[in-house]
Amino acid sequence: MTQMIDDERLDELLHAASPARTPLTAKPDADALAMLERIMSTDPRPHRTRNRLLGFASAAVAVVMAAALGISVLTPSGQAIAGTPPPLAFEGEASVESTVGAAQKTLADSPGPSEPQRFVRSATWSLNIDGDTGATTVVPQLVTLQWEADQSGRVVVVDGDQYDPADAAANASARVSTSGKVSMDLTMKPGEFTTPVATPPGSTRESLVGALQALGMPAQASAADVTTAMGALLEQWTLTNRQEAELLAILGESEGVTALGRTTDRLGRPVAGMRVVSADGAASDVILLSLETGRIVGIERTNVTENEYMPAGAVIGYRLLDVDGFVR
Numbered sequence: 001m002t003q004m005i006d007d008e009r010l011d012e013l014l015h016a017a018s019p020a021r022t023p024l025t026a027k028p029d030a031d032a033l034a035m036l037e038r039i040m041s042t043d044p045r046p047h048r049t050r051n052r053l054l055g056f057a058s059a060a061v062a063v064v065m066a067a068a069l070g071i072s073v074l075t076p077s078g079q080a081i082a083g084t085p086p087p088l089a090f091e092g093e094a095s096v097e098s099t100v101g102a103a104q105k106t107l108a109d110s111p112g113p114s115e116p117q118r119f120v121r122s123a124t125w126s127l128n129i130d131g132d133t134g135a136t137t138v139v140p141q142l143v144t145l146q147w148e149a150d151q152s153g154r155v156v157v158v159d160g161d162q163y164d165p166a167d168a169a170a171n172a173s174a175r176v177s178t179s180g181k182v183s184m185d186l187t188m189k190p191g192e193f194t195t196p197v198a199t200p201p202g203s204t205r206e207s208l209v210g211a212l213q214a215l216g217m218p219a220q221a222s223a224a225d226v227t228t229a230m231g232a233l234l235e236q237w238t239l240t241n242r243q244e245a246e247l248l249a250i251l252g253e254s255e256g257v258t259a260l261g262r263t264t265d266r267l268g269r270p271v272a273g274m275r276v277v278s279a280d281g282a283a284s285d286v287i288l289l290s291l292e293t294g295r296i297v298g299i300e301r302t303n304v305t306e307n308e309y310m311p312a313g314a315v316i317g318y319r320l321l322d323v324d325g326f327v328r
Contacts, residue, residue, distance in 0.1 A: 085125070085138055085165045085315045087302055088286065090273050092261035099259045099272050099289065100252035104245040106294030112241035116200045118147045120238055121324060123176040125266065126317040127165070137162040142178050142327060145236070150190040151198055157184040176267070176320075176327045195236055203242045208250065223256035223276040227285050231299055234321060244295055251276075251287070260286065265298050266318065267326045277304065283316065290322070297322045 121144045128137045140160030147153025159181045196214035201207050213219070217229035230247055233239075239247070251257060251274070260273035270291040277284045282305060288298035300318035303310050310316075 085127075087313060087315050088263045088265065088273065088288075088300060090261040090263045094259040094261050094272065096252050096257050096259045096274060099274055100248045102291075103248055103272065103289045103294040106291070107241040107245045108294075110241060110293045110295075112244075112293070112295070113238055114240065116240060116243065117238040118149075118153070118236070120145045120235055120321070122235065123267075123320045123323045123326070124317065127315070128162070136165050138165050140176065140178075141183070142176055142323070147188070147193045147236075148190075149198070151188075151193045151195065152190045153188045153193045155184060155186045155188070156182065159183045176323055178327065197233065197236065201233075201237070201239075201243065203240065203246060205246055205250070208243060208246050212250070221254055222279065223251060223254040224279045224285075226251045226254045227276045227287065227299075230296075231285075231319075234296060235319075241294065247296070248289070262291065265320060267320060267323065269297065271297060281305065288320075293322070295322055 121142070124141050124143060126139045126141070128139045130136070139162050142158040142160070144156045144158075145153065158178045160176065160178045197211045201211040209217075211233055212221075212226065212229040215229040215232045217225050221229075230251065233247075256276055258275045260275055262270065262272050265271045265288050271288040272291060274287045274289070275284050276287065282303070284302050284304050286300040286302070287296060288300065289295070290297045298318060298320040301316045303314040303316055304312060306312040
């Protein structure tokens with residue numbers, strides 16, 4: 001059952017998470033974690049207009065980011081979206097079997113981490129919606145997560161320069177352009193980085209299925225279930241090539257995957273794509289596989305059905321992995 005929160009209580013919750021009042025080094029305590037859960041379960045049709053930042057973050061990273069930055073997660077009331085970034089355009093015919101098989105062969109022939117690492121650097125481009133005007137901007141960020149076996153760690157978020165979603169030149173940049181502004185630098189003490197996969201997952205099907213299930217994947221999983229859990233795992237761990245090959249096998253064998261062909265991603269890298277529609281049919285995730293390494297290098301989320309906030313086909317946000325060497 002959805003928990004209702006009135007405007008007064010909502011103001012208190014957002015006030016508590018305000019970046020103007022929360023030091024960058026503040027740690028999320030039990031109240032902050034509970035606060036995020038309550039905000040996320042709020043009625044999606046609030047009485048007031050607020051900004052919304054739509055994009056990607058793992059559950060664990062989202063908690064510390066929301067607690068430190070006060071990310072607003074509510075939808076503007078009644079305003080149409082002025083513009084969104086164009087989705088990636090794919091070409092060529094492909095099947096899920098051939099796409100997964102080619103990636104697995106490339107993974108076997110390419111160098112990669114010798115063991116899973118508790119380190120992830122990713123670039124995100126999220127859509128910021130002004131709740132009062134309906135205007136949109138694209139917000140790039142470079143997120144670096146480093147954590148340890150005792151679940152201590154550090155999250156650093158560097159902002160990029162915001163731009164108009166219709167700006168094709170900015171959207172097609174072959175580098176992650178950062179402003180140098182650190183919007184968050186959060187150090188976590190032992191036990192503060194909460195994850196159900198604190199020990200390195202193995203490379204067998206059984207071990208990786210266990211890790212995905214620990215991150216919420218049900219026993220009878222659809223492709224959407226696999227994608228959600230897989231995304232969470234990849235935002236906490238940099239996996240070996242063998243592990244990524246097994247993840248692709250699990251995804252490829254699940255129901256609800258469509259091969260898209262080839263394109264170049266937001267950093268100009270040649271990739272193959274596979275689409276998975278969410279369980280409710282409202283959004284789709286495109287998983288990007290590098291044609292050069294075989295690794296999973298990104299996920300792009302798109303709105304599927306038109307609604308009062310955005311048109312069908314609107315890109316909500318995207319996250320790219322393996323971005324070292326593409327930052328300026």
